[in-house]
Amino acid sequence: MESATMNRLLVLALVASVANAASEVQVAIEKLAEKVAETAAIKVIEKFDLCYLGVKSGLIDNDAIKASSYYSNVYHPHYGRLDNEKSQGDEGCWAAKINRVGQWIQVDLGTVKKVAGVVTQGSPTRYSQWVTRYKVACGNNLDHLQYVHEHGGTKVFDGNSDRNTKVYNYFPKVQYCRWIRIYPLSWHLHIAMRFDLIHSQCLGLK
Template sequence: MNFLPVAVIITLAFHNGMGAPMDFAEYISQVLMSQTPDQAFGRLFRQVNLLQDATCFVGLKGHVLKDDALSSSSDWDTNHASDQGRLDNQQIGHKRGAWSSKTNAVGQWIMVDLGQVTSVSGIITQGRPSSDQWVRTYKVHCGETQATLAPIQEAGKDKIFTGNKNQNDRSVQKFGHLHCRYIRIYPQSWYKHMSMRFEVIKGQCADLY
């Protein structure tokens, strides 16, 4: 749970249609008066997290980016395809709720096309919701075109980002402000099988994570 300052909460609220301070104040008042304090604050923080996600994500979780924006080096099958690799996705029927590679080998990747060059500042990952599988470490390549994709580096070496330790907890990894249209994730190590869900953080929200 992210405990954001009040100013940030209000900013997020304005970004999502609460047009005046009174709108926000009335909403807070209604929540506090209708529930116990613990219930009320729990609800408020859940709402803040939803507002933060809607404002700060490029659009994988919210399906702003369509399925054809996602691609991969390989998929286990159509039920484990790249379009399943959205943050917080869940298993529905035969669709397994995460991307899983065909083979477990360094060099496999999942990529998102943001549609245009976009300021980005980080990656959020999760494992597979329906099975004990997740990516432990990964590299990130960024490019304005696929031909110019290049690894994010640190101290002159490809940076290794920390992934997940279980199926569902989010792992947030930041890399400063970059301008990319294409973002490609290369898993480097994994638990049981190379499976993951992810989202990209907008550059404007670098300080909120």
């Protein structure tokens, strides 16, 4: 009888030990899952937001973003920041005053930076306006901006086909420049754009 009781107690102790171990394993798995999720989120941030050169984040001052024209005060050039949204007194994008080839929007990076490309969006509003093709000029002096070239000619980039999808365009080679100027060549309904620039360390990311 004493032996049977002892065996029963040993079994109960073993069951309790296994249950505790399983609980600890479950907690460890949950913590690991949280860490994986955090790491994935960090990678997404690193892959995109940390690849941009400051237009979206506001690191670039409003005064450093200029344009050949703008439709009205609610379409000021500095409203053309990537992922900007419509708010009171702000239509969430830059829009040119007139639809004509030769319009442009530019950013002053403050110092010479290594730029790998451009990412663009259209207007976030219901008007369905965006740039479908554009070219890019850059340089260290506003009087001597040079177009990005490919195969001996000016490179023409394909732009957007809707309001919000980001379109990434990479230069044939990294550009060293302080000023970047985007020239829309064709558009849907009206010249309207949101944009940022891509850091050279992120070359090729999508």
